[in-house]
Amino acid sequence: MKKKWILLSLSCVMALSVSSCGSIGTEIDDSTANTESEFVTEQNQTEIQEESQAETSENPEETFSFAEFENLQFIFASGAGGWATMMTINPDGSFSGEYFDGELGEAGEDYPNGTMYQSNFYGQFTQPEKVNDYTYSMQIQEINYEEESGTEEIKDGVLYCYGKPYGLDGAEDILIYLPGAPLAELPEEFRSWMGYYDLSATEDTELPFYALYNEAEQCGFSSYNITDNIKEMIATTEESAALLENSIKNDNLTQTEYNEKTQQLYEVWDMALNTIWSSLKQTLEEEAMESLLAEQREWIDTKERAVAEAGAEYEGGSMQPMVMNQKAAEMTKSRVYELLELLE
DSSP: OOOEEOOOOOOOOOOOOOOOOOBTTBOOOHHHHHHHHHHHHHHHHHHHHHHHHHHHHHSOOEEOOGGGGTTEEEEEEOTTSSEEEEEEEOTTSEEEEEEEEEETTOOOSSOTTOEEEEEEEEEEEOOOEEEETTEEEEOEEEEEESSOTTOEEEETTEEEEEOOOTTTTTOSOEEEEOTTOBGGGSOHHHHHHHTOSOGGGOSOOBOOSOEEEETTTTEEEEEEEHHHHHHHHHHHHHHHHHHHHHHHHHSOOOHHHHHHHHHHHHHHHHHHHHHHHHHHHHHSOHHHHHHHHHHHHHHHHHHHHHHHHHHHTTTTSTTHHHHHHHHHHHHHHHHHHHHHHHHO
16 A cells, blocks of 8 residues: 655744854954854754654654545446446546446337436545544545436437436445455445455455445445456456457358357457446546547548458458458457557
C-alpha cells in the first residue's frame, strides 16, 4: 500500500539584542552589527527548521489519497453475475460508472428481446476522513446520470429502463477499507459480499484489496486492478484462439465447419477488443478518449474495407466467409494489442 507522508513545517522568529562596549582604538559600526545579527537569526532559524523536519520524519502521519485507486475497478455484483455496478475513481475524487441488469424473459410486443435495467453515472466524492488505521469515511458530494432516472426507451427490440445504480443509491457514509484491514473487525454484512462471511472457512485474516462499504444499504464493493484483469483476459483469449487455429489448420473440416470456426475465431478477438475498449473508457481522460474514438472509427472503416477486399476474390463462393473471417480476426487481434499498450 502506498503511503503519503506529511511534513509539518515550524517557523520560529528569534529576537536577538546586540549590545556593545567601546574599547581604546575600536569603533563598532551600526550597519555591521545589524548584518551580523541578521546572519545569526537566519542561521538559528535554519537549524530550528532542520531539527523540526527531522523530528517530523521520525513521527510521520499516514494519510489516504484517491490516487491510491489509480487503475482500480470497483464492482458490486450478484454472486451469479446477473447484475453489477462498476465504478472507477479518479485521483481528484471524481467517479464514473455503470449499473446494468437484464431480464430476457421480460419481453413485450414492442420489445421481444427483453428488458435491460441500466444507469450510467458520474459524480464527486468528498475528501475522506480517517476513522482508524484501516478505515476512511466519505460521502457522495454530487452524482449525475446520463439518462434521466425513471425514464424508458426501446432500442433494437430491447426495453431500456434507466434508474439509479444499485449499491450507491441511498448512501450516507461510504467507508473505504484499506488492504490489510483485519477481516474479523469488519461488518458481517460487508464480508458477505466479499466471500468472507464465514471466517472459519478461510485462511485469510486480512482484506487483500481496497473495498468500499455503503453502510446505510449494507452494500460492499470489491476492487481489482484493471490492467492485470485485462492481461488475464488476453491470456484466456489467446488460449481459446490457439485451440481454434489448431483445429482450422489440422482438422479435417467441411467448408461449412471452416466458415464456422473462423467466425468463432473472429468473435473471440472481437470480444477481447470490446472488453479493452470498455476499460479504456473508464480510465482515459475525456480529451484522450475523444481522440481515441476518432482513431477507432478510422480503424473500423479500414478493417471493413480490408475484409471486403479479401473476400472479393472469392465472391459468391463457399470459401468467401472463411477468408473474410480470417482477415477480420487477424486485424482485430492486432488492434487488441495496440489498445492494450494504452492501458499499461
